[in-house]
Amino acid sequence: MASPDFESRRFLQSHVADILDFYDRHALDPRGGFFHYLKDDGSVYERAHRHLVSATRLVFTQAMAYTHSCEERYLEQARHALSHLERFRHARGPLAGLYAWTVRNGRIEDGTVMAYGQAFVLLAYAHAHRIGLSQAQEVAQAFERMEAAFFEADQRAYADEITPSGELLAYRGQNANMHMCEACLAAYSATGQVRYLERARLLIERFVFDLARQTQGLVWEHYHQDWLPDHDYNRGNRDNIFKPWGFQTGHQTEWAKLLLIAHAIDARPDYVMRAAELQRAAWAHGWDGEHGGLIYGFDPARQPYDSDKYFWVQAESLASAWRLWRVTGEPEFRRQYQAIWAWSWEHMVDHQYGAWFRILGADGRKLEDTKSPAGKVDYHTMGACWDVLEAGGLRP
Template sequence: MDTFQPAFSSWLNAPAHQHWLAAEGLRLLAFAKASKLPEGFGNLDDKGRLPANGQAETMNTARMTHSFAMAHIQGLPGFAELVDHGVQALSGPLKDAEHGGWFASAHPVHDNTGKAAYLHAFVALAASSAVVAERPGAQALLDDAINIIDTHFWSEEEGAMRESFNRDWSEEEAYRGANSNMHTTEAFLALADVTDDNRWLVRAQRIVERVIHGHAAANDYLVVEHFDRDWQPLRDYNHDNPADGFRPYGTTPGHGFEWARLLLHLEAARVQAGMLTPGWLATDAQKLFDNNCRHGWSVDGLPGIVYTLDWNNRAVVSHRLHWTHCEASAAASALLKRTGDEQYEAWYRLFWEFCDSHFIDREGGSWHHELDPHNRPSADIWGGKPDLYHAWQAVLIPRLPLAPSMATALGQVSQSAPV
């Protein structure tokens, strides 16, 4: 696999742009520190405050732990304690000591709280990054997360993740989701680096073969999100709740961009490991990006990428979510590195110009997480500013190689720095 240095003047090679990304990362990190709660990390409001009754959640705790670990790996002071706090929370109050696995939040409201693959993928990702950061307790947490994935979630027969179970693992949800498998692919890339075990790259490719090279390719490279237990598409899923934050109706352009980037990371990781690597990984990544740009960007006459499309590629939910644009810019940077094609430079600049103008909140801090169909800040789908993970990764990915995974790559950069 070749990567290319663009023949034109690219922002990726511009020192000023690299400094801008780094400065924006520091601003995001400073805001997110306030999310600490006694039992993990919680959701900040649009002013960066925790609500009086704020409760630690596994998703945010895992994402914050992963994000703060990458800050610590870079040599930024003030984050080691936050990583340790996250590891302790995931090893304690957020963990189900009786049945194994993780609750969605501390002190679940009833004893049959379910176990979701989506959350467990983030626990594994957080643990792997904390291991790279060499924090106490991280290896035990990682071992636990891997055991749960192997024991309950990974289906060797399907080559994908089962979706969710009840608390004691005795009942399984009759659903399969692209979203949970997407974040599992991200986690498996990190696990391959941290464990030095290529089985995670084999599993990641099996997921991609099913969800993208199979189903998405058959749908004009727009990601089919919802399936029954036999992997038959559920096209009417959540038709009556189209703006669901995790399982929206129709297709989700933001996930198309995220998958495109992950395919390129997987390709680079397999090449780096000396594994047989199919050429369709890069081809599918380009088609995902191109078609989601075509159908998602400015389809209602205003700039920005809509949240969801119906099966005729018409906008359903025209809100613009910040994470969608983070993933779009990150995918553009990855494709630019992989191909050297100037069109990806144009998209990369366009996405960052839009984020700078509409999402970055220089008065209140962090980013507006959501814009309404007229590109005004709103909170119809996501309230407040709880998410560091997407924007933080968006400012890191353009500065890193396609492989290894982010935490490992940052560790290598730190080790090779001049003394």
Template sequence: MTAWTDRAGHRGWLWDESLRLLEFGRRAVPAGQGAGWLDDDGTVDPDRPVFTWITGRTAHVYALGHLLGVPGCRPVAERAIAALRTSLHDDEHGGWYASIAPDGTLDTTKSAYAHAFVVLAASTGTVAQLDGARALLDDALAVLDARFWEPAAGLSADEWDRTWTTLETYRGVNANMHTVEALLAAGDATGDARWHQRAATIAGHVVAWAGANGWRIPEHFDASWAPQLELNADRPDDPFKPYGATVGHGLEWARLLLTVDAALPGAPDETLVAAAVALYDRAVADGWAVDGAPGFVYTTDWAGAPVVRTRMHWVAAEAIGAAAALHRVTGDERYAGDYSRWWDYASEFLVDHDRGSWHHELDASNVPSADVWPGKPDLYHAFQATLLPLLPLAPGLAVAVRDELG
């Protein structure tokens, strides 16, 4: 049977879904502000802060929309880029604030997670030739390199105070995962291969940790990069630092490892391919429908038993991208079967066919809930799920869309 990704009908459906998502989020960036947190109808929630990470994601998505030729996307992306250069930027000390509250109060934390999304936004904006994007990229890469990169560890630190005086002892894989994504995009945008190589260095550490831990990725570390496996056992559904193994990150890393491999010169690295397969297989075995209902649980313990059974939309989106990538690399038809199964699940339970976008969170019975992610904050995961199956692993999304490589 022809894989869905090769069928004109499915490719058309993906295009329609990408357009539907772009329409939903069109109001995300009011003039003079960063991107807001979207509610269930795509309206900015005035009671929530403007976050740098959401603004970066929004700039990335709408810059891709502009590259795709969708009218109205460029102004949205450029307003987000402008906010990253002005209101969200710390002109005194450099770097980016975490957020701006509705009353104007700044969260002055400087986090690698947020800075990675600034690099991603600026990289995609540079490829799309958006106003101010290249200057933003140069600034963001300099900050990421000087403030967060730990050369001895070959990894990124996590969080500073505003003045770059105090570095938190916590180290995390989540920020490093998005740093890998951002560095791959930066290498594409600048033509500087050292950013691709740095992404590969980070990925190599994660492969080693996961391989030594049954392919369940340790997420949390201390300042010496010793795993802290019991961190947040008392609040396991933390949106950024949950306890245990995060199923969606196993899927996301599986795709990223294949992307890193494709971005590097030379023949495929079978070690990275094998690791991608192992991470994917572990995540599916631990996470999919393990409690009798379809969907991926959010987290498991270190033996693979479910801890938080909530279904997050981003996990299914990453499963889609990982299955498509693995099918492209290996040719194994089981990934094509998984790919169609994950999309069937998303369409039935996650895609909001009435009000737009995707439900960001479902309970264990696949009913929309809002315990961790109320509303529909942003489009990043869902939108990428509509593009990744159509494009090569390298170059990344922005260059592949620009050069019409799909």
């Protein structure tokens, strides 16, 4: 299969349009919100269930689609998605104002409050504000709810999970904090309020510089309540997609991307240096020299732990590679960008039905037929394309 010009603005715009078309055709639920569970061919395999991560990310994808295309249908679909998001909000009790994890038939099913999910609520409202669908005060309220429920000032980090009965659990993790950093950068971009940028920088300093010193200079996933690394949490459990064990290849590069976004706002050479270190480590230990593509994760000895190929790992890593190429001019990062795209174009992109496959085996074989289960919605793939477009330096 002939490859397109991956460094072409026209290619990236066309590819995003193709992905959006898949969701336009299959995901919109006229009764409210979007369907969150689609097979490879777009057929809906679960109609009544909704997941907070999908619901928030759909606000992002529709808002960004409108931002880049100016097509009114995406403004309306972003409004549609934002309105449906409110079905997740706890109306009363100790969790009032916070957002539940899942909804079934319009009613809260799993009332757990996850910091990961609340971070995406902030991201959703930030992007809704950019296109005029929410007020700056609503962005502030999302930030302040997260602050009150999860932020531990003495630890310079957010806790992770509150049970439906209101108990804050002892588990601590980096993933929610990483996405809160992302959301704060988006909130700063949308509102210009410096407190969001300051919080993003605090999280960068805490996770990419401070805590990473405990774990070989890389970002570890799981921690005890005192923020000492928990090396056993979910060891051997490969089913928890939000809390996987090991060093996650894609989280090293996702932090690299966030470092570079923050650097673009206010130049910090140490951010660029750390971004390059994380990217190089992800490539050294995550690139599959036999089959191509980046593996899911590697262990503390930096040996492959989970060699499957996930869509989001490729997407985040090509975005960070392109930003590093633009900032440093180092050819290795441009080569990485090209290599990830070439492998993904051949294996990960579904050229028959559209969008990207979620997961493939190490050798590129299909493992399942669910195109978009809970949380996917191709937020990472379209987001990576939009990020490369924002970084610039592309051919027409």
